[in-house]
Amino acid sequence: MPHPALAIRTVAIVARVLIVEDDPQVRSAMAADLTERAYAVRTAGTALDGIREVTHHHPEVIVLDLGLPDLDGGQALKMIRAITATPVLVATARDEEAEIIRLLNAGADDYVVKPFSGEHLAARIAALLRRAAPQGGTAVLTVAGLSVDLARREALLDGRRLELTRREFDLLAYLAARAGEVVTRRELRTEVWHQSYGDDQTIDVHVSWLRRKLGETAAAPRYLHTVRGVGVKLDPPQ
Ligand code: CA
Numbered sequence: 001m002p003h004p005a006l007a008i009r010t011v012a013i014v015a016r017v018l019i020v021e022d023d024p025q026v027r028s029a030m031a032a033d034l035t036e037r038a039y040a041v042r043t044a045g046t047a048l049d050g051i052r053e054v055t056h057h058h059p060e061v062i063v064l065d066l067g068l069p070d071l072d073g074g075q076a077l078k079m080i081r082a083i084t085a086t087p088v089l090v091a092t093a094r095d096e097e098a099e100i101i102r103l104l105n106a107g108a109d110d111y112v113v114k115p116f117s118g119e120h121l122a123a124r125i126a127a128l129l130r131r132a133a134p135q136g137g138t139a140v141l142t143v144a145g146l147s148v149d150l151a152r153r154e155a156l157l158d159g160r161r162l163e164l165t166r167r168e169f170d171l172l173a174y175l176a177a178r179a180g181e182v183v184t185r186r187e188l189r190t191e192v193w194h195q196s197y198g199d200d201q202t203i204d205v206h207v208s209w210l211r212r213k214l215g216e217t218a219a220a221p222r223y224l225h226t227v228r229g230v231g232v233k234l235d236p237p238q
Contacts, residue, residue, distance in 0.1 A: 015129055015140075016147070016159060018059035019043045020050035020076070021091070022068050026114075030063065033118025034125070040145070042159070047071035051079055054086070057159035060132070060140075061125050062088045066103075074106055081107040087128040091116075141176040144236035146214075146223060148176045157214060167192070168210045175224070175234035184231040207232055 017039045021027040024045070031041045042057055044050035047068045054062065062080060066073030073090065080088060087109040092100065095113045103111065109128055112121060141148040145158040148169075155162045155172055164172065170192050175183060185200045193203070207224065216222045222237040 014038045014142075015060040015125075016040045016042070016057065016156075017061045017063065017125060018050065018053050018057070019063045020045075020047065020053075020068065021063070021065040022046065023065075026065075030118070030121060033121060036118075037122050039122075039125070040159070047076035047079070050076065051083070054080060054084055058084075058154075058156060058161070059086060061128055062086055063121070063125070064088050064090050064108075066090060066092045066094075066099075074103065077103060077106050077108055087132050089121075089124055089128060141173065141179075143176055143179045143223065143234060146176065148173050162213050164210070164213060167206055168213065171206055171210055172234075175232060179234050179236070182227045182231050182233045186231075188231065 014037065017034055019027055019030050019034075019041060021030065021043070022045050027043050027045065031043055034041045042053055042059065044053050047070050050062070050064070050068075053059065064073065064076060064080070068076060071079070073092070077088060077090070080086075088107065090100075090103050090108040090111040091114060092103075092111060093114045100111050109131075110124055112124055139149060139151045141150065146155070148155045150173060153169055155164055155169060162172075171188065174188065174192050185203050188203050189195050189198055189200075207226070208218070211218065211221070211224045214223055216224065218226055223234055225233045225235055227233055
C-alpha cells in the first residue's frame with residue numbers, strides 16, 4: 001500500500017499538515033485520516049526531522065507529539081517557534097493540566113489528549129486554520145499541489161517555494177483565483193497589467209516564464225493550459 005501522503009490527489013487540498021510523531025502506527029493512522037479529508041500530509045518521526053520539514057515544506061499546521069525520542073516536547077516547541085508562527089497542535093498522552101498550561105504558554109495553539117479520533121483531530125486542525133486565516137476572505141488559493149498565499153505573496157508547488165517575479169506572482173494568483181476557467185489575454189491585460197490596450201506578446205512571454213517555473217512545457221502542460229486564440233486556463237493536473 002502506498003504511503004497515504006503519496007496518494008494521488010485529484011481534489012483541491014485543504015491545507016498542508018505536518019505530523020511529528022514517533023510511533024509509526026499512530027503516525028500512519030493520523031496521516032491516513034487527514035489525507036482522506038483532503039489534507040496534504042507530511043510526517044516526521046523525530047523533532048529534528050520535524051524542524052527540517054518545517055523549514056523546507058512550510059506546513060500550515062503542525063501536529064506535535066510530546067513524547068519524541070530526541071527532544072522533549074517543550075524544547076521541540078521552542079525550536080519550532082523560533083522559526084515559524086505556524087499553528088501548533090500538541091498531542092499529549094498525559095492529561096496533565098500543569099503541563100498543558102506550560103505548553104500553551106510556550107507557544108502551542110491547542111492540544112489533544114491521546115487517544116483521539118481522526119474526526120476530532122481534523123476538527124481541531126480546521127479550527128486552528130480558521131483562526132490563523134486573516135480576516136476578509138480567502139488568503140490562500142489552493143489548486144491541487146499548488147498554493148498561492150495572497151497575504152504573504154508566496155507560491156508553493158508541492159510544498160516547494162516558487163521564485164517568482166512580482167508580475168509572475170500576480171499572473172499566477174489571478175489564474176488560480178479563476179481556476180478551471182479560460183481567462184482571456186484581454187482580461188489578463190486589464191486585471192494583471194492594468195492596461196486597457198497593449199500587445200499580447202508581453203502576456204504570452206510571462207505565461208511561458210511562469211510555465212517554466214512550474215516545471216512544465218506548453219507541449220506537456222500540467223497546470224497551465226493555453227487555449228489557442230483565446231487565453232489561458234489553470235487547472236489541477238489530470
Ligand atoms: Ca511518542
